[in-house]
Amino acid sequence: MQLIMYRTPSLAGSVTAGRHLLYRELVRLCRTLGNTVGALIVGLLLASPTTLAAGATHNVLVLYANGRLLPANIAGDRGLLEGFEARPDRPVTLATEFLDQTRFSGEDYERTFVTYLSEKYAALPPDVIIAGATEALDFMLRHRAELFPRTPIVHMSVTSAYLQSVSPLPDDVFGTPLTYDFVGTVEQALRWHPTASRLALVTGTNPWDREWEATLRARVADLRSGLALDFMAGLPAGELQQRLRNLPEDTIVFTPGFFRDGTGREFTPREAGRMIAAASSAPVYTIFSSFLGTGIVGGRMANYDEMGRMGARTALALIDGTPPAAMKLPATTPTPLQVDWRQLQRWGISPQAVPAGAIVHFREPTLWQAYRNQVLIGSAVMLLQAGLIVALLFERRRRRRTVAALARSEQHMRLAARAASLSTWVLEDDTADPTGRERGASKFDVATGPLVDFRENLAQIAPQDRPGVDAALRDALDSNGEFEIEYRIAAPDGGWRWHAARGRADSGQAPRLLGVAIDITERKLAEIQAEQDRAALYHMTRVSLLGQLSASIAHQLNQPLASILGNAEAAQKMLEREPVDVPELREICADIVAEDHRAAQVIRRLGVLFKRGDPLFEPLDINELVRDTIEFTRSILTTRHVNVVTNFAPSLPPVSGDRVQLQQLVLNLIVNASDAMAALPEHERVLTIETGCRTDAVSLCVKDRGPGVAPIAMNKLFEPFWSTKPGGMGMGLAVCRSIAEAHRGSLTVSDAPGGGAEFCTLLPVRNVG
Ligand code: ADP
Numbered sequence: 001m002q003l004i005m006y007r008t009p010s011l012a013g014s015v016t017a018g019r020h021l022l023y024r025e026l027v028r029l030c031r032t033l034g035n036t037v038g039a040l041i042v043g044l045l046l047a048s049p050t051t052l053a054a055g056a057t058h059n060v061l062v063l064y065a066n067g068r069l070l071p072a073n074i075a076g077d078r079g080l081l082e083g084f085e086a087r088p089d090r091p092v093t094l095a096t097e098f099l100d101q102t103r104f105s106g107e108d109y110e111r112t113f114v115t116y117l118s119e120k121y122a123a124l125p126p127d128v129i130i131a132g133a134t135e136a137l138d139f140m141l142r143h144r145a146e147l148f149p150r151t152p153i154v155h156m157s158v159t160s161a162y163l164q165s166v167s168p169l170p171d172d173v174f175g176t177p178l179t180y181d182f183v184g185t186v187e188q189a190l191r192w193h194p195t196a197s198r199l200a201l202v203t204g205t206n207p208w209d210r211e212w213e214a215t216l217r218a219r220v221a222d223l224r225s226g227l228a229l230d231f232m233a234g235l236p237a238g239e240l241q242q243r244l245r246n247l248p249e250d251t252i253v254f255t256p257g258f259f260r261d262g263t264g265r266e267f268t269p270r271e272a273g274r275m276i277a278a279a280s281s282a283p284v285y286t287i288f289s290s291f292l293g294t295g296i297v298g299g300r301m302a303n304y305d306e307m308g309r310m311g312a313r314t315a316l317a318l319i320d321g322t323p324p325a326a327m328k329l330p331a332t333t334p335t336p337l338q339v340d341w342r343q344l345q346r347w348g349i350s351p352q353a354v355p356a357g358a359i360v361h362f363r364e365p366t367l368w369q370a371y372r373n374q375v376l377i378g379s380a381v382m383l384l385q386a387g388l389i390v391a392l393l394f395e396r397r398r399r400r401r402t403v404a405a406l407a408r409s410e411q412h413m414r415l416a417a418r419a420a421s422l423s424t425w426v427l428e429d430d431t432a433d434p435t436g437r438e439r440g441a442s443k444f445d446v447a448t449g450p451l452v453d454f455r456e457n458l459a460q461i462a463p464q465d466r467p468g469v470d471a472a473l474r475d476a477l478d479s480n481g482e483f484e485i486e487y488r489i490a491a492p493d494g495g496w497r498w499h500a501a502r503g504r505a506d507s508g509q510a511p512r513l514l515g516v517a518i519d520i521t522e523r524k525l526a527e528i529q530a531e532q533d534r535a536a537l538y539h540m541t542r543v544s545l546l547g548q549l550s551a552s553i554a555h556q557l558n559q560p561l562a563s564i565l566g567n568a569e570a571a572q573k574m575l576e577r578e579p580v581d582v583p584e585l586r587e588i589c590a591d592i593v594a595e596d597h598r599a600a601q602v603i604r605r606l607g608v609l610f611k612r613g614d615p616l617f618e619p620l621d622i623n624e625l626v627r628d629t630i631e632f633t634r635s636i637l638t639t640r641h642v643n644v645v646t647n648f649a650p651s652l653p654p655v656s657g658d659r660v661q662l663q664q665l666v667l668n669l670i671v672n673a674s675d676a677m678a679a680l681p682e683h684e685r686v687l688t689i690e691t692g693c694r695t696d697a698v699s700l701c702v703k704d705r706g707p708g709v710a711p712i713a714m715n716k717l718f719e720p721f722w723s724t725k726p727g728g729m730g731m732g733l734a735v736c737r738s739i740a741e742a743h744r745g746s747l748t749v750s751d752a753p754g755g756g757a758e759f760c761t762l763l764p765v766r767n768v769g
Contacts, residue, residue: 130154161179283343540731
């Protein structure tokens, strides 16, 4: 309950100085009334000011026992600032004073300082006072009544020995006592230096130093027995350094530092510590964290920064009005073992010997820690380089293999080209003229020799083949595609050689064509010869066919000739009679002319069939062609008593064909069919001709009722010179099939459904496009 008494003034004080005093009075009233009742009254009365005070700035006065530059003060101050800055919701105004008691002391000085403080802070009294170090708290406690009697005090870095000496402390004085762990420090040092048999203790001459000397003399009793002690108290710095340099082996040194040496020279304990560590031939230990970095090994020491932070937290808790119990102040200030890593190295103390939880300062980073990034980058670069080298080696090996494979392949190709009399050529062209006639560089590589200029080659092409060659090359270049051409080239003997070239456009940077050419003169001549032979064969079979039809032809000619003769004789007789019947005579003449035309037409048809010449492809109506052919064979069919039945598909699409050749084909099939039915009774001799339309083709089928074709003969039928007829040539069907194939069609035989044979030819429909 007492806490409320302190909470109130701290809040009130932040409002105004006047209100501050009023709250003080209220607090006093509470004390007289008793804690419980007081707490209630203050709580009720101050509910509103508390709210008003929230967020206002509070005054905190820090009083340090020593001077401003004492490292312990600097560290403590730093901790205080950090602690206050951690609470931006509780802004405080810090005022700091330094008693500097190691240099200034005495009654007059203290009086002056009290006056100074009371006058300075009269208008702006502190809400909380923080006393840094024992002498500061002692000063505040002694002069509290004159200064700020009701302002709570937070102490830090105050020894528990002092606190015990002034016990009991007033209720509004808070803090965590500090016990310098001299014994713990020396014991740790002895663990690290197990052979140490001597302890040197260094102190100075001013009162604080003397007090430390006294403390140490008292505390050494707690150390293990058998340790030789060497008190170097109040020595002049020079002598001290000398003695420290010549310390016997197996000595360890302990010092709290000092403010003044034997000559009266002033030091800060930290400076003294630095000097001692520098001179000492033995490891030096202390209990002040501010000495770390001066060359001392370490010790169990409180952290001044942490003490500052703790002081700030306690002050803020008071401002917040936190009850003391809830503040959870530690019973003592922690004094963890702290060491300088470099000194551990220097004195050969293994890092493993440092207990867990110890704070190690100045740990020198390992090479890895210090140069981690450089090492990583360096390694990465090296790895990258190694990778690059491997890749390059691999690439070189691959390239060598490729080159070797290419050479092999080229050799094979040359061999193959030589064997096939092939020549390879490249036509490089940077102009629009694919033939390279104007500017393009072109090369013709005869497989057995060097590349030659292809332009010369092109220039030798037969004029009639040149447009076709140019067009094919240009198309290939334009479409980036392939080409295949045959052309004639002027031979040195004045004749022509046939060449076939095949190639493709190479989609490189510049347009060019790659290809091979081969001399095909022999093949071409053979083809031409074969074509001529075929034409001759066609002609021969046609003539032989016409031989068979001679009776029919004679019959067809006889009829008009007989009619002409009869009419001519009748005309003669009429002319002998008077008067001449002119109209009758005219009619007779007209008949003669008509019959003569008929005879002429028969002869013309025959002439066409007998004619020998190159095939001429034209659009043909197959129905009409079949009708015409039947006319030819009419008399032979009549003589042989063969009935013809036609079944024509209406409006057939035209086919592209040679009229004479296709007539020959139909003629042959009709004659064969009538031959096949020769042995049948007359009324059974029926020949059926059908035309039809299939997908993209016209069909023409000739069907008879003869004995049909034996299975064994089915494959042989179309072979040349295969005949079952006495005196038969066996060329008819072979010629028919080659005619069909020359028209990109086919000719097949099958058994007719009602018996007999059925020959069908399929001819592709003429492609109009
Ligand atoms: P040729 O008529 O001179 O024998 P073809 O090549 O025209 O020569 O005919 C070859 C053979 O095919 C004939 O000898 C005959 O045996 C057979 N053949 C042809 N047409 C028919 C058919 N319509 N019926 C049965 N066999 C046929």
